[in-house]
Amino acid sequence: MNKMNKMDEMNKTMIQNQIIAAVNAVRNSNPLAGSITNVITIHFVANAQLAVGGSAAMVFLPEEGAFLANAGNAFYINVGGLLPIHEETLPQTAKTLHDAGKPWVLDPVAIGIGSVRTKALLQFKEYKPSIIRGNASEIIALAGLWGLGGENKSNVRGVDSTDAVIAAKEAAVSLAKWTGGAVAVSGETDLVTNGSIIAFSHGGSHFMEKITGSGCSLGGVAAVYAAESDSFTAALTATAVYNLAGKRAEQKADGPGRFQVHFLDELYNATAEDIATNPFEIETV
Numbered sequence: 001m002n003k004m005n006k007m008d009e010m011n012k013t014m015i016q017n018q019i020i021a022a023v024n025a026v027r028n029s030n031p032l033a034g035s036i037t038n039v040i041t042i043h044f045v046a047n048a049q050l051a052v053g054g055s056a057a058m059v060f061l062p063e064e065g066a067f068l069a070n071a072g073n074a075f076y077i078n079v080g081g082l083l084p085i086h087e088e089t090l091p092q093t094a095k096t097l098h099d100a101g102k103p104w105v106l107d108p109v110a111i112g113i114g115s116v117r118t119k120a121l122l123q124f125k126e127y128k129p130s131i132i133r134g135n136a137s138e139i140i141a142l143a144g145l146w147g148l149g150g151e152n153k154s155n156v157r158g159v160d161s162t163d164a165v166i167a168a169k170e171a172a173v174s175l176a177k178w179t180g181g182a183v184a185v186s187g188e189t190d191l192v193t194n195g196s197i198i199a200f201s202h203g204g205s206h207f208m209e210k211i212t213g214s215g216c217s218l219g220g221v222a223a224v225y226a227a228e229s230d231s232f233t234a235a236l237t238a239t240a241v242y243n244l245a246g247k248r249a250e251q252k253a254d255g256p257g258r259f260q261v262h263f264l265d266e267l268y269n270a271t272a273e274d275i276a277t278n279p280f281e282i283e284t285v
């Protein structure tokens with residue numbers, strides 16, 4: 001990784017203060033982040049949102065998506081396990097969020113599978129999600145679908161990434177420039193950008209690839225922080241607390257089962273200062 005210059009060091013200190021403010025604001029205000037998310041990991045998403053201090057509510061119906069979009073402080077949309085009703089619920093909720101100016105997070109899980117998912121993901125381009133969170137293959141594929149991808153081709157194959165995080169750097173920057181928000185690419189080292197600076201966040205655990213929903217719940221937690229901070233700070237705070245909690249949980253677990261339990265406890269117990277000092281570097285685009 002490049003050595004950071006003086007400007008990057010100053011940016012880093014400012015960002016760390018914003019992370020501390022975001023963590024504390026969420027714990028003080030218990031913001032409501034509604035979700036439309038897949039049934040495979042829905043319980044883990046809600047538990048992770050509660051563990052960091054948020055309030056969770058999962059809905060499926062179009063009128064309920066629109067209601068929660070207006071009533072909540074932020075929202076999470078994950079296209080992982082689509083049902084027929086989603087064809088109506090997804091665009092209606094995203095339009096409501098856009099029109100109401102509410103922060104919202106998109107996880108384009110399994111982009112490339114089926115026409116319903118592709119149509120929904122295309123519609124989201126104009127509704128500009130505040131944070132796009134995905135693994136490297138999903139981020140490259142979304143930039144391609146939105147015509148922002150350049151030459152880069154995704155090897156997307158389902159829900160697990162087959163591309164390295166760094167291969168998604170240009171796609172992430174282009175997507176962030178389009179939305180005016182932030183993009184978080186997950187993997188062994190995570191990349192978070194707002195289109196002008198990039199943070200590389202370290203930590204986590206190999207066990208996170210052995211439980212389903214670590215990425216989905218990271219998106220749900222990013223929505224909780226987005227209720228209380230700007231998109232880049234929210235995306236980086238969520239990423240940092242995941243990397244910290246993952247590293248700590250791995251030390252206590254000898255397999256993915258108990259890892260998941262310890263992980264929730266570590267999300268709950270992490271202090272704002274610990275989250276802000278979890279290792280990351282800054283690079284200016």
Ligand SMILES: Nc1ncnc2c1ncn2[C@@H]1O[C@H](COP(=O)(O)OP(=O)(O)OP(=O)(O)O)[C@@H](O)[C@H]1O
Pocket residue numbers: 109134135136159160161186187188189190203204205206208209211212213214215216217218239242243246
């Ligand atoms: N090999 C690894 N080492 C350390 N941390 C990892 C590793 N792989 C993933 N992570 C962490 O796991 C979390 C989820 O990232 P991942 O890339 O697995 O998401 P995902 O593929 O969308 O997951 P899912 O779709 O199963 O919810 C992130 O916090 C990331 O930092």
Ligand SMILES: Cc1ncsc1CCO
Pocket residue numbers: 038040041080081109110159212213215216
């Ligand atoms: C396993 C799985 N299948 C569809 S969504 C999902 C959760 C992880 O993305």
Ligand SMILES: [Mg+2]
Pocket residue numbers: 109134135159215216
């Ligand atoms: Mg995923």
